Amino acid sequence: MKNVPLAIDVVEAKSSRIDSVDFDNLVFGNVFADHMMECDYVDGQWKNPVIKPYGPIQLDPSAKVFHYGQAIFEGMKAFKDDNDKVWLFRPMANIDRFNVSSKRLAIPEFPEDLFLEGLETLLNLDRDWVKKGFGNSLYIRPFVIATEKGVSASPSKTYKFMIICSPAKAYYSGEVRVFFADKFSRAADGGVGYAKAAGNYGAQFYPTNLAKEEGFQQIVWTDANSHEYLEEAGTMNIFFRVGDKLITAPTSDRILDGVTRKSVLTLAEENGIKAEVRRIKVSEIVEAAEKGELKEIFGSGTAATINPVRGFGNKGKKYELPQLEDSYASFFKNKLMEIQYNKAEDKFGWRYLVKKN
Numbered sequence: 001m002k003n004v005p006l007a008i009d010v011v012e013a014k015s016s017r018i019d020s021v022d023f024d025n026l027v028f029g030n031v032f033a034d035h036m037m038e039c040d041y042v043d044g045q046w047k048n049p050v051i052k053p054y055g056p057i058q059l060d061p062s063a064k065v066f067h068y069g070q071a072i073f074e075g076m077k078a079f080k081d082d083n084d085k086v087w088l089f090r091p092m093a094n095i096d097r098f099n100v101s102s103k104r105l106a107i108p109e110f111p112e113d114l115f116l117e118g119l120e121t122l123l124n125l126d127r128d129w130v131k132k133g134f135g136n137s138l139y140i141r142p143f144v145i146a147t148e149k150g151v152s153a154s155p156s157k158t159y160k161f162m163i164i165c166s167p168a169k170a171y172y173s174g175e176v177r178v179f180f181a182d183k184f185s186r187a188a189d190g191g192v193g194y195a196k197a198a199g200n201y202g203a204q205f206y207p208t209n210l211a212k213e214e215g216f217q218q219i220v221w222t223d224a225n226s227h228e229y230l231e232e233a234g235t236m237n238i239f240f241r242v243g244d245k246l247i248t249a250p251t252s253d254r255i256l257d258g259v260t261r262k263s264v265l266t267l268a269e270e271n272g273i274k275a276e277v278r279r280i281k282v283s284e285i286v287e288a289a290e291k292g293e294l295k296e297i298f299g300s301g302t303a304a305t306i307n308p309v310r311g312f313g314n315k316g317k318k319y320e321l322p323q324l325e326d327s328y329a330s331f332f333k334n335k336l337m338e339i340q341y342n343k344a345e346d347k348f349g350w351r352y353l354v355k356k357n
């Protein structure tokens, strides 16, 4: 969207909380950096952007976000290299997707320049929260919520945009086994599956809890009509390796256009790994597993980068995957991390240097 130059007000925290944080034992998303960004949409305009100390916000109990779920978010990361430079990974892809999500939820788009400038200013203030070392990062959570008072079911006239940041360690989610959805659905044709709408996530908690009781940490969602085609996991796109071929589902109005997914596809092409983007039948993957041809399943997403899957469950049967020395999962994870931490050439222009101000 067209950008309006707006000066960002900066109110620095009187003291930092950083010394009270145990960076060796971080739980993902539980600790937040000293500052946050806030900007309000009032009278048809985004106004008064401010970066200020992290803290609670006040909302009217009738604010529309609480009643109609008009809320979207993004997830991205900042990385620090050995020379203390701070980098983002393909930030424009997240900013674009933020506005794609907003549009679908009838939320006014946020000016891209202001987003990036605010984020850079915030990261500069909280540079010390981005720790060096492979696997360490500062997870960035931009979001928008509908703030207008009143419980009439109509789009809010006011919104709050915010960015909060949380230091993260190398994400190890333990051994992941996935369940292929055969009853519940995540997204429908014409719905909001392609948007990072808050409600997409809340709606997954119940079926995921049921899957957990059966020993599966995540669900691989299938198409809502037939449950015959594999689509994506809760917070990851999903790849299958059959023989030496990689297969992933095409993005659609049901599937999030993951930044990691498209980076994996580009790296596969660059490295001569055959990748097919097409619909994937559950039966095809089950058959490949039974014939011993299914070598890997892995998820791709900002939180874990690449998350190998140890096994899957389908229609009451459990399947285990072989553990490979030379897995594609670790190949892509290393390739991506080397780019993110400025340890490898950035052929595709994915790294974005956070300029010191």
Ligand SMILES: Cc1ncc(COP(=O)(O)O)c(C=O)c1O
Pocket (backbone or CB within 6 Å): 075, 232, 233, 234, 235, 236, 237, 256, 257, 258, 259, 260, 261, 300, 301, 302, 303
């Ligand atoms: C539903 C869903 N699919 C896929 C992804 C992976 O996307 P990305 O690689 O951009 O983090 C995410 C996480 O953002 C997600 O929430």
